[in-house]
Structures are given as C-alpha cells and as structure tokens.
Amino acid sequence: MFSQLKPIAICQHDATQGPAYLQSxxxxxxxxxxxxxxxxxxxxxxxCKDYSAVVLLGSNASVNDPYLWIKQEEVLVQDALTRHRPMLGHCFGGQLLAKVLGAQVRPNAVPQIGWDPVRVTAFAEAKQWLGDQAELNLFHWHFETFQIPRGAKRLLYGRYCLNKAFAYGPHLGLQSHMEVTSESIKAWCKQDRQSLLNLQHLNSVQSEEDILQNLPAKVAALHKAANFTYHRWLQQLPGYRPCLDNAEHLAC
Structure with missing residues (x-):
C-alpha cells in the first residue's frame, strides 16, 4: 500500500530511548x-531527500553540547524544514527542533521525572494535534526546556514546565515521551536508579515505585493519546493514506 512512500528517518541516541511504541x-x-x-x-x-519525514528521539545529552552528531542533526533538521518534510521530536528531539527554529533551550526550573498531567491550550492547533481532551497524563524525563519558537503554537503546558509541546506547520515538538512502553520505562528506571534516589527531595521527581504503580493502565491511556497524535502527524507526510485494517487497535 505504501510502496511509493519514502522511509521515515528515525534518529536514536540512547539504547533505552528507542522508538518503542512509535515503532509498533x-x-x-x-x-x-x-x-x-x-x-x-x-x-x-x-x-532528507530520500526520506518522507524525520523523527528525533530522546537523549541524555543536551542540544547545547558540542558533539558532532548534534551538529549533523541540526543540518538534517534545517534540510527537513527547507524541503517541508514533517518532523516529530520527543524530548531532546523537540528541543533540537526548537533550537534550529531559533528558540532558546536552557535548564528547566527543576528536573521533571515521572507521570504528571499537562493541560491542553486553547489554540485550534492543540485540538487538531491532541483531540478534545483538556488534560493528558504524560510521562516526563527531562532537565532542560525549550522556548516556543517564533511562529509556532504552544499545545501543552504543565505545572513543573511551562512549554510541553509546540506545533510549527507539519512539525511537532514534545517535551515529554509518548513513545514509551512499560518495558522502556522500567529500563530507564533501572538505568538511572541512582539519579532518582538523588532527586527524591524534589516534588517534580517521582520515586521508582510511584512511576511503576498502575503502569499498564497509565501506559494504555498514554498510547491512546499517542494514537491520535501520531495519526495526525502521519497525515502530514506527502503521499500518506490512512490505513483502516488496524483501526480497532490504532488510529491509523
């Protein structure tokens, strides 16, 4: 059905921060x-001349770090903007998109780790990208934050971080993780257990126990929201036609 569609380029920066649910x-x-x-x-x-779109995943690095691969991805993002190829950034990826669009990326007031509700803004674009819900319970793991780029619209805001998502034409930047699964969240907690322990004095950082409590139900709700947003993003791809065979399970 999609033999004529060019592949989506996905940049993965950490072993535990893969495309996970997005890949599924x-x-x-x-x-x-x-x-x-x-x-x-x-x-x-x-x-991205050989790709229909670009996905930028999370990373333990800062977009302000002087790494060669970050500079290379900035070139990729600029090329995607020039060619009007839709981009989807999760956390670090959203920050990199914001940076290339001229917005500042800086340390957040506090680290934010764990589940926390975010509010949907009143902009029409927010409803288009996120549906009719006024609030979403998303998974967060970040230490920095982006400004909203000039010409973009804020879609989500939270109590520990003001700018949680923005849309810029066909491009979407998220300061949260819609792509996680129960398995990937458990892997993150295991990998960064010491960081969680060191930050337990902060209200913005949940314990591993709190993160994993009722995890299947929280992930299922997250994926329901992701279905809507991913479907909306894929509609920006040139030549994409929604499939109906899996509509019972996914919004594709």
Missing part, C-alpha cells in the same frame, strides 16, 4: 522507516 505504530500501519543508531556510532543523514 509504524509497523501496524505498514510504513517504511530507517533507524539511525547514533549511540552505536552511526551518523545521521545530512539530507
């Missing part, structure tokens, strides 16, 4: 993609 969504929608394992030394493409 693309598989069920039978969409082609190529994962660039930056954490294993692969270089990101410098152009």
């Amino acid at each position: 969504y693309l598989d069920l929608c039978q969409l082609p993609y190529q994962i660039f394992a930056i954490n294993h030394g692969e270089a990101p493409p410098l152009s």
Whole structure:
C-alpha cells in the first residue's frame, strides 16, 4: 500500500530511548522507516531527500553540547524544514527542533521525572494535534526546556514546565515521551536508579515505585493519546493514506 512512500528517518541516541511504541505504530500501519543508531556510532543523514519525514528521539545529552552528531542533526533538521518534510521530536528531539527554529533551550526550573498531567491550550492547533481532551497524563524525563519558537503554537503546558509541546506547520515538538512502553520505562528506571534516589527531595521527581504503580493502565491511556497524535502527524507526510485494517487497535 505504501510502496511509493519514502522511509521515515528515525534518529536514536540512547539504547533505552528507542522508538518503542512509535515503532509498533509504524509497523501496524505498514510504513517504511530507517533507524539511525547514533549511540552505536552511526551518523545521521545530512539530507532528507530520500526520506518522507524525520523523527528525533530522546537523549541524555543536551542540544547545547558540542558533539558532532548534534551538529549533523541540526543540518538534517534545517534540510527537513527547507524541503517541508514533517518532523516529530520527543524530548531532546523537540528541543533540537526548537533550537534550529531559533528558540532558546536552557535548564528547566527543576528536573521533571515521572507521570504528571499537562493541560491542553486553547489554540485550534492543540485540538487538531491532541483531540478534545483538556488534560493528558504524560510521562516526563527531562532537565532542560525549550522556548516556543517564533511562529509556532504552544499545545501543552504543565505545572513543573511551562512549554510541553509546540506545533510549527507539519512539525511537532514534545517535551515529554509518548513513545514509551512499560518495558522502556522500567529500563530507564533501572538505568538511572541512582539519579532518582538523588532527586527524591524534589516534588517534580517521582520515586521508582510511584512511576511503576498502575503502569499498564497509565501506559494504555498514554498510547491512546499517542494514537491520535501520531495519526495526525502521519497525515502530514506527502503521499500518506490512512490505513483502516488496524483501526480497532490504532488510529491509523
């Protein structure tokens, strides 16, 4: 069905921060993609002429770090903007998109880790990207935050971080993680257990026990929201036609 659609380029920066649920969504929608394992030394493409869209995943790095791969991804993002290829940024990815669009990325007032509700703004774009819900319970794990780029619209805001998502034409930047699964969240907690313990004095950082409490139900609700947003984003791809075979399970 999608043989003519160019693959989606996915930049992965950390072993535990993979495309996870997004990958499952693309598989069920039978969409082609190529994962660039930056954490294993692969270089990101410098152009998206061979790709229909770009996904930028999370990272333990800051977009302000002087790493070569970050500079290379900035070139990729600028090329995608020039070619009008839709981009989707999760956390670090949203920050990198904001930076290339001229917005500042700086330390957040407090680290934010765990589940926390965010409010949907009144902009028409927020409803288009997120649906009719006034509030979403999202998963967060970040230490920095982005300003809203000039010409973009804030979609979400939270109590520990004001700017939780923005839309800029066909591009979406998230300061949260819609792509996580129960397995990936458990892996993050295991990998950064000491950081969680060190930050337990902050109200904005949940304990591992609180993060994992009722995890299947929280992830199921998150994925329901992700279905709507991912479907909306895929509609921006040139030549994309929604599939109906899996509509009972996904909004694709």
